[in-house]
Amino acid sequence: EDPPEPYHKIVYQGSGGKIPLGLKSRGSRIVVTGGAGFVGSHLVDRLIKRGDSVIVVDNFFTGNKENVMHHFGNPNFELIRHDVVEPLLLEVDQIYHLACPASPVHYKYNPTNVVGTLNMLGLAKRVGARFLLTSTSEVYGDPLQHPQKETYWGNVNPIGVRSCYDEGKRTAETLTMDYHRGAGVEVRIARIFNTYGPRMCIDDGRVVSNLVAQALRKEPMTVYGDGKQTRSFQFVSDLVEGLMRLMEGEHVGPFNLGNPGEFTMLELAEVVQQTIDPNAKIEFRPNTEDDPHKRKPDISRAKELLGWEPKVPLRKGLPMMVKDFRQRIFGDHNKDAS
Numbered sequence: 388e389d390p391p392e393p394y395h396k397i398v399y400q401g402s403g404g405k406i407p408l409g410l411k412s413r414g415s416r417i418v419v420t421g422g423a424g425f426v427g428s429h430l431v432d433r434l435i436k437r438g439d440s441v442i443v444v445d446n447f448f449t450g451n452k453e454n455v456m457h458h459f460g461n462p463n464f465e466l467i468r469h470d471v472v473e474p475l476l477l478e479v480d481q482i483y484h485l486a487c488p489a490s491p492v493h494y495k496y497n498p499t500n501v502v503g504t505l506n507m508l509g510l511a512k513r514v515g516a517r518f519l520l521t522s523t524s525e526v527y528g529d530p531l532q533h534p535q536k537e538t539y540w541g542n543v544n545p546i547g548v549r550s551c552y553d554e555g556k557r558t559a560e561t562l563t564m565d566y567h568r569g570a571g572v573e574v575r576i577a578r579i580f581n582t583y584g585p586r587m588c589i590d591d592g593r594v595v596s597n598l599v600a601q602a603l604r605k606e607p608m609t610v611y612g613d614g615k616q617t618r619s620f621q622f623v624s625d626l627v628e629g630l631m632r633l634m635e636g637e638h639v640g641p642f643n644l645g646n647p648g649e650f651t652m653l654e655l656a657e658v659v660q661q662t663i664d665p666n667a668k669i670e671f672r673p674n675t676e677d678d679p680h681k682r683k684p685d686i687s688r689a690k691e692l693l694g695w696e697p698k699v700p701l702r703k704g705l706p707m708m709v710k711d712f713r714q715r716i717f718g719d720h721n722k723d724a725s
């Protein structure tokens with residue numbers, strides 16, 4: 388079941404890439420699609436700090452101007468309201484492609500993963516930019532291999548309720564490799580595992596944001612199914628570091644980027660209790676269809692080839708997210724209340 392040749396070897400180097408491989412791209416012109424979202428806005432912060440010129444392209448479907456507002460007025464920062472499903476003309480060196488309705492409540496409504504990715508690959512081809520796709524651990528579906536290695540092909544239901552996301556990202560990976568092999572576009576593929584942190588959408592239905600918001604609001608924490616399914620939770624700053632190393636490095640990927648620390652949903656609820664409110668109640672709800680039972684990244688490849696591994700464990704990262712959620716839910720005046 389392993390692919391015959393390792394995809395992490397560079398097949399083509401691309402002719403037009405303006406950044407010589409291995410060189411730090413200080414002062415590059417960089418597009419971040421989905422840059423007003425949760426992960427994108429943290430990435431933009433790092434790129435701006437490094438001295439790059441950053442153009443955020445976002446249609447504010449799930450993202451928010453407030454996530455990037457602190458850069459308004461900076462001549463190195465531009466924000467374009469645009470749906471990547473429509474073609475886009477820009478001159479840039481690198482494209483971080485994050486635009487995607489990423490949460491279960493949103494992702495059913497949009498062909499972004501296929502059409503949007505195609506457009507951004509077309510843009511990369513035309514201007515010779517390097518293109519990074521943010522794919523997902525969902526390409527492994529309900530995995531029969533544990534932990535998941537990049538060589539695993541996945542176990543995805545093509546017609547289930549989650550398929551538009553899983554299959555959309557699988558198609559996006561296919562398109563990315565086709566542009567790489569067929570048109571010589573320099574590409575990078577990250578498979579991101581569950582990530583949490585400040586600026587996460589409060590009400591998008593993901594488990595960490597749900598449990599934290601519920602515990603803060605003194606509502607019962609909703610655990611779906613028996614709560615014994617597992618996930619591995621990565622703090623957003625670790626992910627951003629991994630994405631930048633991948634973009635600057637010389638390997639195509641795909642690379643798993645995630646924190647191998649594995650928790651059941653009941654264990655996660657316990658950590659939320661310890662962090663916010665020991666008396667927070669748990670309420671069981673029926674689970675969604677096709678919910679993966681287990682998920683944990685094997686990150687040996689990223690460790691070896693990118694020199695990357697996550698630094699922030701759940702118990703350290705969660706309080707930083709809770710601080711941000713508290714401010715957004717109760718307003719600034721309550722920020723020092725415990």
Ligand code: NAD
Nearest residue numbers: 421423424425426446447448449450470471486487579582
């Ligand atoms: P997010 O919803 O906060 O960010 C996505 C951004 O894309 C939003 O700002 C949204 O407005 C924008 N967007 C959506 N459709 C668009 C369109 N058609 N045109 C332009 N902009 C559009 O989600 P996130 O958690 O920051 O995810 C970022 C990327 O990482 C996504 O591609 C997602 O699939 C991937 N990913 C995230 C996780 C995670 O746990 N956060 C896990 C795996 C993969």
Ligand code: UDP
Nearest residue numbers: 473474475476477505506507509510512513
């Ligand atoms: N595209 C874009 N910006 C560009 C170049 C292309 O949005 O700067 C879009 C283009 O509209 C097309 C897609 O990217 O829908 C794929 O482009 P490509 O040139 O690879 O394919 P073609 O247009 O030849 O079918």
Ligand code: UDP
Nearest residue numbers: 592593594595597609610611616652675678
């Ligand atoms: N989940 C839960 N309570 C919630 C939301 C989700 O128990 O309020 C469960 C969900 O059924 C799944 C896990 O948490 O088993 C992770 O769900 P999420 O949507 O955050 O991420 P994904 O399923 O995409 O990994």
